[in-house]
Amino acid sequence: MNIEKRVVELVEEKIAEIERPDLFLVSAKLHSNGKLIILVDGDNGIGIAECVQISRYVGFRLEEEDVIKTPYNLEVSSPGIDTPLTLTRQYTKNIGRDLAIKMADGSKRxxxxxxxxxxxxxxxEKIKEKGKKAELVESVIPIEQITETKVLISFK
Structure with missing residues (x-):
């Protein structure tokens, strides 16, 4: 049995059960150090209560089904602000925010x-040509040219 695939199924079952259609799974990964990290987000954010519900459900079911044979730590949280965006739904949630984008060619936008x-x-984005005033330009960036996108935090 693929452990990560089973974890994804369990998380999706619990999200459906708690009737929060705005919640979505970002990732589920079992690391070699025994940490099972599940990242869940919501179009309107996610609270500790939902993370706890998902953690208890997934943990109980994994134990009950004896899915993971070695000791492990289960961690359920929302992606941190420094976690790169990976899903279209995460981008949608961040419309209106500033982004730092790494391009496949090594450049940054x-x-x-x-x-x-x-x-x-x-x-x-602000484009500044030599000898001219910076101007705002609407740019379309194909997703296949992006290697990483992070939300920029402003403390102004």
Whole structure:
């Protein structure tokens, strides 16, 4: 049995049971150090109560089914602010926020996320040409050219 696949099924069962259709699984990974890390998010955020419910349900079912034969630690949380965006749904949730984007060619882009489609991200970025005043430009970035996207935090 694929452990991570079973964990995904269990998380999705619990999300359906607690009737929060805005919640979604970001990732489930069993690390070699025995840590099973489940990241869950919500279009309207996720609270500790939901994380606890998911953790208890998944932990109980994994024990009951004896899915993992070695000792492990189960950790259920929302992705931290420094966790890269991976799902379209995460981008959608962050429309209006500033992003730092690493491109496949090694370059970096920064701008305010204005829209997301299945295959592209739209940002408004400041472009400064030598000798000219910086101007805001709407840029369309194909998702396949992005290697990592993180939300920029402003403390202004």
């Amino acid at each position: 920064e701008g305010n996320l204005t829209a997301i489609t299945e295959d592209a991200v739209m940002i408004e």
